[in-house]
Amino acid sequence: MRVLPLLFVLALTGCQSAYYAAAEQVGYHKREILVDRVEDAQESQQEAQEQFSSALEQMKTLINFDGGDLEAAYDKVKGEYEDSADAAADVSSRINAVADVAEAMFDEWEDELAQYQSASLRRDSESQLRDTRRRYDAMLRAMRQAEDKMEPVLKRLKDNELYLKHNLNARAIGAVGKEFGVLEQEVERVIAEMNRAIAESDKFIQTLNP
Template sequence: MKHRLWLGILFSMLLICGCRGAYYSTMETFGVYKRDILKKKVLEARDDQKAASQQFTNALTHLKELYGYQGGNLEKTYNVLNRDYERSVERANAVHDRIKQMETVAGDLFTEWEKEIHQISSPTLQQGSRDKLRETRARYDDLHEALKRAERSMDPVLTQFHDQVLYLKHNLNAAAIGSLQGESANIQADITKLLADMNASIAEADRFIQNLH
């Protein structure tokens, strides 16, 4: 775990300073190449999607409990929802960052691959490598679109969630619940769609990993 954390910090630092070449060179001395790094980033993106999906599922459960409010400690209910919102934002930010890292490594891998194809003298082998690149890039594009679709769905949900949390904060009374219930169908539908998008992107990540040799 500490080893993975150190590698993640190293990658982020080198990414910020534009020294990815140094990072890749260092990793290659340990027998870890761009393809391996991309696979790791896809796995991490998938896992972050899973964590975000679970958090949004929890938020949906608590929102449904709020809409069915029958009395009790409304301030406690607000505190639970506010924590859900803050954790959802954290998970969403983690997904954003992880996708950016994956995009960077994928771009570097495909650029290197294209350059190295021209170094192959055999036309047959060169064509075989070019076909493999095209297939891998097509699978990556499918994965990337699935991840971005889920990513795009998060911000509108977070905006609605934030609206409801703030409204509840400003109106800690039963009448506020009645007002929020009018918006409940929209946010529940949007969260349900978001979860479906996340599940699709997670499945796409699994397929990509299985085919990345």
């Protein structure tokens, strides 16, 4: 099997160490993989922001429901919740992929320090490692904080969907409407955290690609 098809198979099966080894055979090093995965995580966060905003807008539409097919309106709310759950899962998966390759890169970097003959070059590399690790930790922390903020939004969306499922009437819509302000605040918080994480990601990528 050629290397490129092998990379695809290993990526699908989750054999990360073998994937990195095969990738290096074609000149695709961990640093480059890390940058690509950070950019993928940024994209997934942007998509999640759009999805949460869409779910919020659909809930607002239902709360302001003024005639028509109430069942169809509920189905849209349910669909927005399911899409939001999928978007959140993708964000978590992308962040985990970032963490996986970053740890592999840092471990390799640490191990290779012992191979230096020049003490000054080794010290310089150690300094770069510490600085890169510090910036990475700040980025990952921001990503995880944004990830944590998704859970309250998903729980509230699910609560609303379940309540409407079993009580699809004007009274139920009114009850959900009373909690809309809290949902709106939670969506605003998660979007703000994701924007902060994306900004930290941009700064980290700049340190890898000066």
